[in-house]
Amino acid sequence: MLKTHYCGDLRKDHIGQEVTLGGWVHRRRDHGGLIFMDLRDRRGIVQMVIHPDDAPDAHKTAGDVRSEFVLSVVGEVAARKEGTENPDMPTGDIELRVRHLEVLNESKTPPFPINEESDVEELLRLRYRYLDLRREGMQRNLRIRDQATAYIRSFFRERDFTEIETPMLTNSTPEGARDYLVPARVQPGTFYALPQSPQQYKQLLMVAGVERYFQIARCARDEDLRADRQPDFTQLDVEMSFATEEDILELFEELFSNLVREVRPDLSFVSPFPRLTYEESMRRFGTDKPDLRYGMELFDINDVAASSEFGVFRNAVTSGGSVEGICVPGGAEFSRKQIDSLTTFVQGIGAKGLVSIALLGQPGSLDEEGIRSPVAKYLAVDLVETAAQRSDAKQGDLLLLVAGEGGKPKLEPGSSHRVRPALDGLRREVASRLQLADPNVLHYAFITEFPLVEWDDEEERWDALHHLFVAPMEEDLHFLDTDPSRVRSRAYDMICNGMELGSGSVRIHKRDLQERVLRLLGISDEEAKERFGHILEAFEYGAPPHAGFAPGIDRIVAQLAGETDIREVIAFPKSKSGADPMTGAPSRVSDEQLSVLGITVVEQPE
Numbered sequence: 093m094l095k096t097h098y099c100g101d102l103r104k105d106h107i108g109q110e111v112t113l114g115g116w117v118h119r120r121r122d123h124g125g126l127i128f129m130d131l132r133d134r135r136g137i138v139q140m141v142i143h144p145d146d147a148p149d150a151h152k153t154a155g156d157v158r159s160e161f162v163l164s165v166v167g168e169v170a171a172r173k174e175g176t177e178n179p180d181m182p183t184g185d186i187e188l189r190v191r192h193l194e195v196l197n198e199s200k201t202p203p204f205p206i207n208e209e210s211d212v213e214e215l216l217r218l219r220y221r222y223l224d225l226r227r228e229g230m231q232r233n234l235r236i237r238d239q240a241t242a243y244i245r246s247f248f249r250e251r252d253f254t255e256i257e258t259p260m261l262t263n264s265t266p267e268g269a270r271d272y273l274v275p276a277r278v279q280p281g282t283f284y285a286l287p288q289s290p291q292q293y294k295q296l297l298m299v300a301g302v303e304r305y306f307q308i309a310r311c312a313r314d315e316d317l318r319a320d321r322q323p324d325f326t327q328l329d330v331e332m333s334f335a336t337e338e339d340i341l342e343l344f345e346e347l348f349s350n351l352v353r354e355v356r357p358d359l360s361f362v363s364p365f366p367r368l369t370y371e372e373s374m375r376r377f378g379t380d381k382p383d384l385r386y387g388m389e390l391f392d393i394n395d396v397a398a399s400s401e402f403g404v405f406r407n408a409v410t411s412g413g414s415v416e417g418i419c420v421p422g423g424a425e426f427s428r429k430q431i432d433s434l435t436t437f438v439q440g441i442g443a444k445g446l447v448s449i450a451l452l453g454q455p456g457s458l459d460e461e462g463i464r465s466p467v468a469k470y471l472a473v474d475l476v477e478t479a480a481q482r483s484d485a486k487q488g489d490l491l492l493l494v495a496g497e498g499g500k501p502k503l504e505p506g507s508s509h510r511v512r513p514a515l516d517g518l519r520r521e522v523a524s525r526l527q528l529a530d531p532n533v534l535h536y537a538f539i540t541e542f543p544l545v546e547w548d549d550e551e552e553r554w555d556a557l558h559h560l561f562v563a564p565m566e567e568d569l570h571f572l573d574t575d576p577s578r579v580r581s582r583a584y585d586m587i588c589n590g591m592e593l594g595s596g597s598v599r600i601h602k603r604d605l606q607e608r609v610l611r612l613l614g615i616s617d618e619e620a621k622e623r624f625g626h627i628l629e630a631f632e633y634g635a636p637p638h639a640g641f642a643p644g645i646d647r648i649v650a651q652l653a654g655e656t657d658i659r660e661v662i663a664f665p666k667s668k669s670g671a672d673p674m675t676g677a678p679s680r681v682s683d684e685q686l687s688v689l690g691i692t693v694v695e696q697p698e
């Protein structure tokens with residue numbers, strides 16, 4: 093047997109037993125006579141001692157052993173000498189007295205240390221991912237992921253959901269991203285698309301009478317990459333017939349609460365999960381994915397700004413824009429330099445500037461002395477009092493205001509769409525500088541009542557905010573033809589700590605309504621028939637009402653693992669440029685392969 097026990101499992105109970113271990117050399121210390129080595133396997137590390145007199149052959153071999161060699165060792169588990177126990181190691185009470193040692197395979201010196209959690213350049217980590225994954229932190233993340241998906245499966249199975257696989261090679265699905273296309277050899281000139289999500293299949297499964305479906309589904313979207321995005325990713329895909337918003341939100345609240353208890357009982361979450369409408373979330377936080385672990389909510393002073401002597405404020409409001417801000421607790425202490433860097437920051441995300449007002453005096457009885465601001469001379473005390481009152485500011489706080497002029501209305505009248513994203517960014521930035529977000533809290537929440545569509549300035553048409561199968565709210569249907577921007581949808585998102593975890597919705601299940609929405613989105617009847625004929629037709633054969641949801645597994649697991657980048661919880665992720673430095677994907681293919689597919693590559697000029 094190459095192995096009778098795992099290194100990391102050995103304890104005092106094993107003292108006196110002879111064991112055979114297999115693993116990698118984690119660390120080696122040659123003390124002249126004695127050689128100490130730590131041997132590592134998937135369960136942990138154990139210290140081995142090799143004595144030149146007790147095991148001369150093993151000692152001789154051990155002299156040439158280096159880090160990451162693979163060994164098989166036989167020896168006796170013994171208590172460590174008194175005073176040399178290591179309470180930081182689970183195996184720290186014992187050591188292995190080696191009798192026999194065999195090198196099963198040698199290793200080159202690894203390109204980065206495996207035995208410490210040092211910062212290593214990402215491309216190097218990805219190039220040698222199999223070594224990177226040997227490191228303790230990555231082993232932990234792989235297990236957290238496994239625990240989470242295993243729990244998710246058991247959760248849905250217990251509730252009588254059926255796990256069903258859907259095709260990888262399919263037709264383009266409209267999730268709003270570009271498709272990855274796969275040429276179909278047997279019908280030259282035609283292409284499959286990789287699924288952006290199994291959206292249409294899961295709806296068709298509802299028509300098929302499955303009623304409760306789930307899948308841990310692989311999806312692919314050709315989008316610009318970010319820390320929370322990968323070209324191919326995994327989502328927990330769920331669909332339920334005869335379900336309302338309430339059924340889905342309750343189900344997922346239970347799932348996520350249990351998931352934290354199961355996988356990270358040391359973390360806390362806020363229960364019940366808050367629910368905010370889209371409108372409320374935008375108004376209070378400037379975003380539909382706010383981090384709720386801290387305050388600094390947005391407030392507006394449009395009424396008083398409209399008559400302000402300060403032209404920047406007045407013009408913003410009179411042109412249909414707005415003046416909104418946040419209050420930074422204790423921020424009056426910020427230096428000029430700190431404020432300047434916040435100004436540069438908001439300018440970088442679309443704001444024209446930033447007005448700072450330090451409250452040196454007591455709000456409620458402010459005078460000119462009590463206000464410090466680069467534009468103090470234009471600001472009436474009353475305006476500052478109003479701002480302080482609306483933000484519940486205290487003496488010593490700092491008001492940060494952004495003014496935005498009116499522009500082309502996007503989702504709503506006024507140009508809050510410029511001010512609010514800037515304040516959302518500012519709020520996150522300040523929170524990160526002041527470390528206001530508790531890293532041990534998962535603040536889940538649901539956002540509801542999204543607008544059904546948003547105006548696309550460039551394409552000059554309405555786009556679905558989620559996707560085109562989302563049902564409009566019954567009571568807003570009459571706006572569908574008159575003022576589509578006012579139609580709220582039955583979509584909902586789940587968010588956590590400022591990140592979107594997933595979306596879902598009650599779906600359209602009738603052909604005529606689906607056709608109306610497709611028309612609104614500028615999809616001609618002909619195109620609708622060609623692209624969505626199958627689902628429109630299916631709706632005519634007794635499609636039940638249904639609703640679903642699809643949170644991203646990579647994001648869920650990253651948060652459970654305390655990571656900010658989803659690549660840390662994906663075994664083989666792509667780099668920031670979408671490449672896999674280990675396998676070399678994406679890569680060129682031979683002319684022969686191309687010619688079979690009838691494809692010619694047109695070289696792009698540099």
Ligand code: ASP
Pocket residue numbers: 267288289290291330595596597640641642
């Ligand atoms: N298919 C949607 C998505 O991937 C989620 C859903 O509506 O179920 O975003």
